[in-house]
Amino acid sequence: MTDQIQLDQLCINTIRTLSIDAVEKAQSGHPGTPMGAAPTVYCLWQRFLRYDPEHPEWPNRDRFVLSAGHASALLYSLLYLSGVKATSPSYEVTDRLAVTLDDLKNFRQAGSRCTGHPEYGWTSGVETTTGPLGQGVAVSVGMAIAERWLAATYNRPSYELFEHNVYALCSDGDMMEGISSEAASLAGHLKLANLCWIYDDNNISIEGSTDITFTEDVAARFAAYGWHVVRVDDANDLPLLTHAYETFLDTHDRPTLIIVRSHIGYGAPHKQDRREAHGEALGPEEVRLAKEFFGWDPDSQFYVPEGVSAHFKAQIGSRGATKHATWEQLFAAYHSQYPDLAKQIDCLQLRGLPENWDSALPTFPTDQKGIATRDSSGKVLNTIAAQMPWLLGGAADLAPSTKTELKDTIYGNFQAPRQDDNEGGNYGGRNFHFGVREHAMCAIASGMSLSKLRPYAASFFIFTDYCRAAIRLSAMMQIPVIYIWTHDSISLGEDGPTHQPIEHLASLRAMPGMIVLRPADANEVVEAWRVIMQLKDRPVCLVLTRQAIATLDRTKYAHANGVSCGAYVLADAPDHKPDVLLLATGSEVSLCVTAYEQLKSEGIKARVVSMPSWELFENQSREYRDSVLPPEITARVAVEEASTFGWERYTGFDGAILGLRTFGLSAPTKIVEQHFGFESAHVVAAAKAQITRSALKK
Amino acid sequence: MTDQIQLDQLCINTIRTLSIDAVEKAQSGHPGTPMGAAPTVYCLWQRFLRYDPEHPEWPNRDRFVLSAGHASALLYSLLYLSGVKATSPSYEVTDRLAVTLDDLKNFRQAGSRCTGHPEYGWTSGVETTTGPLGQGVAVSVGMAIAERWLAATYNRPSYELFEHNVYALCSDGDMMEGISSEAASLAGHLKLANLCWIYDDNNISIEGSTDITFTEDVAARFAAYGWHVVRVDDANDLPLLTHAYETFLDTHDRPTLIIVRSHIGYGAPHKQDRREAHGEALGPEEVRLAKEFFGWDPDSQFYVPEGVSAHFKAQIGSRGATKHATWEQLFAAYHSQYPDLAKQIDCLQLRGLPENWDSALPTFPTDQKGIATRDSSGKVLNTIAAQMPWLLGGAADLAPSTKTELKDTIYGNFQAPRQDDNEGGNYGGRNFHFGVREHAMCAIASGMSLSKLRPYAASFFIFTDYCRAAIRLSAMMQIPVIYIWTHDSISLGEDGPTHQPIEHLASLRAMPGMIVLRPADANEVVEAWRVIMQLKDRPVCLVLTRQAIATLDRTKYAHANGVSCGAYVLADAPDHKPDVLLLATGSEVSLCVTAYEQLKSEGIKARVVSMPSWELFENQSREYRDSVLPPEITARVAVEEASTFGWERYTGFDGAILGLRTFGLSAPTKIVEQHFGFESAHVVAAAKAQITRSALKK
Structure with missing residues (x-):
């Protein structure tokens, strides 16, 4: 073996043993996937990921999403070894490490940055909260969409400000969840060539071999979605992995799925390829044997061999620093040449609002017959959108009913550009057709928000039942996704009980971190939007009627600005x-x-x-x-x-x-x-x- | 045209015009899919469906599920024309029609059996409540599973008591929803050859052409799931449709998807193939033009030409009556030859309990250290299951954690039989491996319950977020599905906030018709199961701890049978x-x-x-x-x-x-x-x- 190969192996085994030790010390967690998928992720980070560990908030960084969130120890080990810095809540970089060795030693203990599952906002370098399966991959589609939109909107000749990729590591469980099918189907339709899912295909889930329930042909399924599918038959084969990532980078007309055959619990002689490796500590004897297999001192704990940290610095660190520095120069020049656009980018990165965002907010006249709040909301949305280019979104195939379309034709539809495009689509479009895919829609909106766009997602209120898992994570991540739910009560009428929400207000009011807003007339809708737009760290559910309701006489009754209270x-x-x-x-x-x-x-x-x-x-x-x-x-x-x-x-x-x-x-x-x-x-x-x-x- | 062909066409157009008139009179509803899919469903009902309109509760009937529930007028027209009888809440047949012409004329009005979307229990002949997309197809998988299980368990040589098929008509929207992917993947794995989905492929959804969001290759996707895929390029071609259904009947090793290319709003000159045909009345002029196209008097309303009802009687009616009568004779003989088994079938059909079902319920001794309620529940479940063969179920890849496995090896796994079966699976198995597919699992459990089995479905409590839409429909249908949710609070510990339920108790308590049971110790678990098993018309959420909790001293404190209050x-x-x-x-x-x-x-x-x-x-x-x-x-x-x-x-x-x-x-x-x-x-x-x-x- 050459030195380089030896060094790679040493680094990979360091990731494995750190993960093993973290789980073992906690007596809780998931060692199997980190052991199996370590080379897969190592190869990506060291050789490809465009990421500056000194500046984890760099807007043009590649995103790495650990959709298999239970493998958190793998991510924490990489964050530690790469020397990723912590950032403040206002996205400023600090001198602290995002994850310290002490954090790893306190895996799953109160106060540690190494929580059971990765938590966005708590641990720098975690791009999105994951754990509930399927969420991460769907969020990654939103991030890929955001990149396409930012590039189409802000890149200029010689100014490729946005040109990053989005990678997501996913598991058998991610593949089985319906949300991943929705997200993959849409990603294929949108031809998101900057998106790469890496499927850690280890044939094991909690009840045993995937043979007992999951025997579909995943490659054929993704080909049917319009994805490019690449296979790597052995996760330990770095040249094959490298080739697969290069193939992704060379594919410009569709997303890529890399199916990597791996062994859960790789290196643990009695647990490899068994479900017992999935979700519990290996046990002291098995840990010793695994460490021997990796060439480690079996008594060592949290051991980082000499040269490992330097190697991370020399590869991901050095490459990221160079690319980031170049980008900062480019952005400085862009600031001079396109000051208005640059100002927008600065503003959106800080979740700010443009000046005059509320300058055209309407006031609705008293009207006994009135107007449905979905209609007044549609009008208000359009006035704000006219001032704020990065306010964008759509519905789960219900835009004509939810009134969430941005009307001016200049906004266009977000679609893959094509020659014969009747729909006028392009990646700068601001109207999204999510399809009848509520769950993916909500997760995608989170992904767009995590990339600092200001997305809204709309459907009938009843269909919050389809997407609560994604909604909940947006509340946990404290990101300002705007959910627009119309047809909000039994007063929607003829569609009947299957479409009439009953328990949904209570269900969402009970959710921590969520703001539910159900305005009483058109002018409360205006004030509701005023509140919504100023939120930076909370998602909101705007709950609207199908039927017309009176616009109250505000000379007789109190002003609607009480909504803010x-x-x-x-x-x-x-x-x-x-x-x-x-x-x-x-x-x-x-x-x-x-x-x-x-x-x-x-x-x-x-x-x-x-x-x-x-x-x-x-x-x-x-x-x-x-x-x-x-x-x-x-x-x-x-x-x-x-x-x-x-x-x-x-x-x-x-x-x-x-x-x-x-x-x-x-x-x-x-x-x-x-x-x-x-x-x-x-x-x-x-x-x-x-x-x-x-x-x-x- | 031969008389037969003319008569078929007359019947098909009667379905279309009844549907058009129902929607037009209500000024609310969905005419387009009934118009496009009428021949598809007509061909199935008249030539294939094993269904006795005089006895819509016949246990061995074929099931027809209208997953595209918005096309309810199509189903109501068929129920009316076929003369399906109404049944009582205790499943007894009455002299009344399930749907009268008056009901059709009062489509979507209070009191009419023709509600906006089909409602199980309110309208006889409706096999399951549908409307929220994807639910019907997933429920159909549960019905197909139930048939396989009933056949494997109760059929004997010369006694093919159970040999029915399950058909589901689905739309683009059904295909886009993640739940349908989960259900189809599992159905393919289980090789449910008695299952046929009919995809009404009309290229239109609410926001417009499916080109804007849904361009995947559906046929290739289903082939990847292991389905047989058949195409019918023209919904109006009855011979092609007939051939497709015959192909399904001849396919014995996998489920079948029939993709039928149709035209939404077929026959309406200005609305056909346009989204405007989907969800609103056609308008009087378009109705007249459509009726002219169908050869109808444009002024006629709710017109049923002579010979139409007789033709339904002669085909589905006559075939169903004969097959049903033969079956009743067979079952009478079975009663003599296999009285114990026949008694079980009678009992389960009435949602009864076997004698002695509770004879082995344990009492847990006082124990300060105690036992997790998931563990005590697992023990109780096993004692009841020993007495009640049709109590069966499983988890969404979490059985080792939810403790829901039926332990005795005689129970086996529900799997497609195979030569080299390491898992010991067969269609008589009672342990289900649903995979990481919570949403499909819950809908499948509903399908099993609708076929009168007594299913349970299990996962972590947090994952109710993935399946609320299916859970809600079970409450609306008033069917006794048993949900077992473990890891019920922050006390699950290290897995952290992504896995710790907070708002879930409130969310489920707010749901009409649902019973939430969160027992306090092992003996409350026993009493909870005593309550659960006696429910006939309500689903229940049994909410259980991960961690051990004390078994209270019931000599000192009150008896746990207070749980029933x-x-x-x-x-x-x-x-x-x-x-x-x-x-x-x-x-x-x-x-x-x-x-x-x-x-x-x-x-x-x-x-x-x-x-x-x-x-x-x-x-x-x-x-x-x-x-x-x-x-x-x-x-x-x-x-x-x-x-x-x-x-x-x-x-x-x-x-x-x-x-x-x-x-x-x-x-x-x-x-x-x-x-x-x-x-x-x-x-x-x-x-x-x-x-x-x-x-x-x-």
Whole structure:
């Protein structure tokens, strides 16, 4: 063996043994995949990855996504050995290492950067949070899309500012999950030649050999999606791996899947190729034997042989530093030549907003007949998009219904450029056709957001059921994805119970980090968008009606800017001492306003509280909250065309909740509303009953 | 044209015009797919479907699943023209039609059997609720599995009791959804030769041509899954369609996909092949023109030409009646020859339980160290399974972790039989390897349940996020699927926030029709299973710990059979007048018992209420509920390692909730619990604070 080959082997075995030791010390984790896939990832990082360990936030870096997130020890070992630096929450590089040897020694312990699964934002160098299978590969499609869009939008002759690739390492489990099929189908359609999935094909999943459940021809399936498929029959064959990556780089008209045959638990004599290598520590004796196999001192722990760190520095480090330095020079020149474009890039990288982003926000006139909030939202979206090029997105085959299309033809469709393009598509397009693929859509939106675009993803509210796993990760990653969900209640009418959300508001309000916004009329929609656009670290669900709802008279009732507080007093008793509180969100606010006027005509003092976002409201001071919902007023009626679940927070034991406890009904909107009692007369009756009860109690 | 061909054409156009008229009258619905796919489904029903319209519950009928549920008018027209009879909720046939002409005229109106999307249980002849795309095809896999299992288990020489096929009509949208990929991959692996998907390939989805997002090679993809793929280039070509169905019937070693090229809105001169034909009424002028094209009087409405109904009677009706009568004779003879097996079939068809199903349920001895509820559940499951052959299921590649394997080797694995079978698989096997395909798993379980087996489906609780759409439909269909979710809280430890459920209990409690059961120890697990097995019309989520939890001393505390009431007093003040209520579920009950003992030692009177199921509790009488949670006691502490969301129902404005408002942490269990304050000292402190507050208020 030449020195070079020996050194490569030494580095690969260092990755393996660090991973083994991390899992063994924690007595928890997944040693098998790091042992099997170490050469695959090593070859990529050392010979190909365009990545500057000193600047892990460099915008034109290649992305490496560990979709097989359970193999986290593999990634942490690489981050450590490559000397990747930690960055601050505002993306500034620090002197600290992203992962220290102490972190590795404290794998899966509180405080360590080496958490059980890779967590974006907690560990620098982790490009996206992974663990739930299929998510990483789908996110990687979003990152590849972002690169194509950035390149098409900002590159200029002699200024190839964006030209990076996106790699994702995935497992049998990733391949089995439906989300990966959705994402791969779309990536093939979009001909994302900058995308490379590396399938660590080790034939083992938790219940045993993949023979018991997964015998499809993965290569043929991906060819059917329009991918280029390359095989590497032995993960330990670096020249073959190198050739495969080169083939990817030479493929310019489609994404590439590299299928690498590997051995889970490689080097562990009794556990290799067995499911026991997957998800538990090897045990001390097996660790010793594996280390002997690798030529290690069996008593060593967390051992990094001499020359290993230097070799990483000499390869990925040196290559990355050079490329990054060149890029910085290029970007400096670009700043001079294209200052406006450069300013946009700077702005989006910091998740900023362009000046005047809100300059054209409309005000909607009072209108009893009104407008569906999906329609008013579509108008508002278009006014903001006109000011902000990197605000972009689409729907899961429902854009005509969700009203999320950017109308001006200059925006175009995001499509692979082609000669005979009837759709006018190109990679600079801002309208996305995600297809009937809600789950992939949401993960892709996260990938776009992680590359600092400002994406929105839209569908019917009911279909959040298809994509909760992806939505949840965006909340965990604290990235500002905008979800637009229309057809938000039983009032969608004839489509019936299969399409009528009931429990979905409660389900999303219960999710940590998520903001749910359900505006009550067109002007609350405007204010909702004002809130949304200023979010930097939280995703939001904007929940909108299918049916027209009244645009309230804001000269008579409070200004809609109360939306920013989450809840506000919309209509009140003249003396601000109401006898009953009417609480509602979205389309049911108008119902409460009608009831309020009826009660007023009968001399009964009510207050209407519009509560578009519980999360924003709960972020307000106790003083503000008590001013809106005075604790001493226990006569309360909450009205929402959704599960009553959770409303007791605001109604207490004794309040009334007009909501739903069953599935919906297929019938025209008005009939459905009558059937379930969503009529102002019921609100009035409930309010009176509440006042009586409350008085009796006193 | 021969008379026969003319008659076929007349029938097909009757289906088309009935569908057009239903949508037009409702001014709501989807005419395009019924118009395009009418001959495809007509050919199947009239020439192949083994179905007795007089007995739509005949166990050996072929199943037809309309996965493209938006084309409901197509199915309703067929049910009406075939004269399918309505059945009662207890599966008895009535004299009424499942769908009348009046129902069709009241399409999408309250009370009509012709709801917007097909609803199982509401409209006889609807085999499963569909509408959310991909669900129907995945359910069809479960039905095909059930047939294979029933045949392998109950057929005997000369007694082919079960030999039916399962057909599903699917759309572009079905094909794009990830769940269909998961289901198709598994169906191919299992070589389900009794399964036929019919892909209505009309190149149009809501945003326009499928060219804009869906350009994969579907045929090649399904071949990669191991399916036989057949093409019909023109949906209007009945001989070609007939040949395709015959090819399916002649294919004995794999499932079949028939790709039928059709024209959405066929016959409507201005809307055919356009997205406008998909989801809205054609409009009066276009309806007239289409009817002229079909040779109809353009002024006719809901017109059924002479001879049409008779032709349905002569084909599907006559064939079905004959086959059904033969089968009933066969089953009568089977009853004589195999009385025990026949009794099982009768029992399962009525969703009954075998005698002695609970005869071997264990009682777990008091044990402070205890046992994880996933482990005790695994033991209980095995004792019931020993008595009940049609209790069967598996996990999404997590059986070793969810403890859902049926241990006795006689049960075997459900696999396609093969010569060189190392896994001992056969279609009579009861252990299912669903692969890492949670979404398909849940829909498949529904399909198995719809064929009257008693399936369970298992995974980690966090992965309910992957399969909510399928879970929701099981609740809507009111079928008793058993979901087993383990690793139910942050106490799973090191796997960290990506794997730690937070909002999932609230999310499922908010779902109508679902029962959530989170038992507090091994003996509550026993009682939970006792409840579960007696459910006939509700699915249940059994939520279980990864970690060991104490088995409570039931001589000291109340018997665990309180589980059947959803909540019960586990430990109380000696005078039954506690000063504070401690409410908890699952693993946190023990924490409250420890706190209770601590408080008791300090002379403070507390009551511990174990609340394994809110839904069961809310079904109890007001009297019972008030006896458990006396309204006058407002000093309350709720403890649950989950989102606090929803607990205010039981704590009111003033109670304390020890829960979570953030994502979890990757660290060992004890550290995680400490970090988030799940320690008895915190419960004690909160209880004391509650007593003080409550006293001050009085």
